[in-house]
Amino acid sequence: MPEAPPAAKSRKFRGRVFINWDRCKGCGFCIEFCPPKVLKFSDKFNNHGYHPPILENEPACTGCDLCGLYCPDFAIFGIREAVSAGVPAGADVPASPAAAA
Template identity: 60%
Template sequence: MSDDAPSKKAKGTVFVRKEICKGCSYCIDFCPPHCLAFSDDYNAKGYHYPVLSPAEDCTGCDLCGLYCPDFAIFGVKYEDIEKLRQDAATPVRVSA
């Protein structure tokens, strides 16, 4: 999950399971608004994982989630999170 506080402009965000990322950079190179970059930090296996930069450009289109060969990243639109929040009585999974 991005640590940056969501700005008012951002339409979505990404969630990263950094411990299974292998740093292939598919998500970074093919992000349509170019809002992902390698982190300065390493994960336990020594790979740089993706972080949002700048976070306010993310649209939550989930193309990074479609490209990721390691199932380590996915994007969510804030409007979908809002819909989930309204239906928060039961745990719901976001569908593609």
């Protein structure tokens, strides 16, 4: 897990990305247009034979939901989550919800 960028450490929120693994058609819009470049193509295939994105650098995510706005398959979206006191952004990031969602 890469280090959170300095800007992310001072934020009051944490960005999280949810990926609907089997709805993705691998167009790559979310990967290309993610401002902090959080995503990359997975090596694994989904049920339809596409490579969905996975999180490469989750601590840098700002939760701007631009991936959700671009995704033509409604397969990904980002949210902003309040960071609870004492838990800095980037630390204690739960296992990627990507595969679960």
